Amino acid sequence: MALLRRPRPVAPPGTFDRIDDVRSAIRTLYTRLPVKAFGTLELPPPPGRDPLVEAQHTAAAMTRHLGIGDTRVIVAFSPLGGHVGEVELGPGPEYFVTLSPHYQDDPRDIPAVLAHEVMHIFLHRHGLSQAEIFVDTATLYLGIGRPMLAAYRVDVLQGRYTRRRTTSRVGYLSPPEMGYVLAKRALAFGEEVRPFTGAADGAYRLGHERALSDYARLPLGRRVTARCPTCSSLFRCQT
Structure with missing residues (x-):
């Protein structure tokens, strides 16, 4: 029986802008937080x-995971003028999160x-950046962001004479960029990532390929030449 190699995914231009x-x-997270203390x-x-x-139940689980279980996230549904979610940051311990109806x-x-x-709250409590790209990256790398990539869906509605394609996604990163962050975490921590379905699976594979390519970048x-700190011997190494 012939072994078929699964083709490597190819990212469209602009996917990893x-x-x-x-x-x-990610570098900032490592300098400011005990990153490996956060599971998935x-x-x-x-x-x-x-x-x-x-x-409310989900928000509480996320705050406990991030070690800020002393906070209380109060969730409400209300129109947001096109936004899907919003948080009011303050001294705490109560924080109000509004979701689109x-x-x-x-x-x-x-x-x-x-x-x-919830990641906005966590970063606020730790005096870290509130820039949206930073928030998305932290959400994915610190173990609560899998639902963000899982929310990426591409649906095709087939009518009698028409065919309409609709895309659903959440966040400021592209889905493959989300896959990249999840793959970087998995590679760094030696974790297995549970498979995604549909469009999210393709996005994760693109991100995983990009994460692997980092290991081929200079200085790798x-x-x-490496010098032993004990005996000062020099060794030629292939990285």
């Missing part, structure tokens, strides 16, 4: 409760929006 900002954000939060399937109750009828992506807003992928 923010990659330098993402890398800078696995949220249980929604038990079918009221969307507001489920939102859209999520009352379609609560699938509530965890994705809450992850971003060349010969270097």
Whole structure:
């Protein structure tokens, strides 16, 4: 039986426009936080409760995961003029998060929006940047951002004479950039990433390929000279 090689994904132009900002954000996280102390939060399937109750439950789980369980996130649904979520930052310990009323009828992506807003609170508590690219990167790298990539969907509606393609996504990074951050974390921590489905799976594969390519960038992928700090011997090494 022939072995078929799965083709490597090819990213469209512009897919990784923010990659330098993402890398800078990851470096900043390592300089300011004990990054490896944060695991990956696995949220249980929604038990079918009221969307507001489920939102409160999810927000509380995220704050506990991030070590800020002393905060209380109060969630409400209200029109936001085109935004999907908003948080009021202050001295705490209570923080108010508003979600678009859209999520009352379609609560699938509530965890994705809450992850971003709760990360705003976490970064605020630690005196770190509130820039949206930084927030998205931190959300994904510190273990609560999987729902953001999982929210990426491409649906095709086929009518009798028409064919319409709709895309749903959450966040300021492109889906492949989100996949890149998740893959960077997995490679750094030796983690296995649970497979995604649909369009999110393709985005993760693109991000994973880009993350792997980082190991071929200078100064990796060349010969270097290393000096032993004990005996001062020189060694030629291939990185």
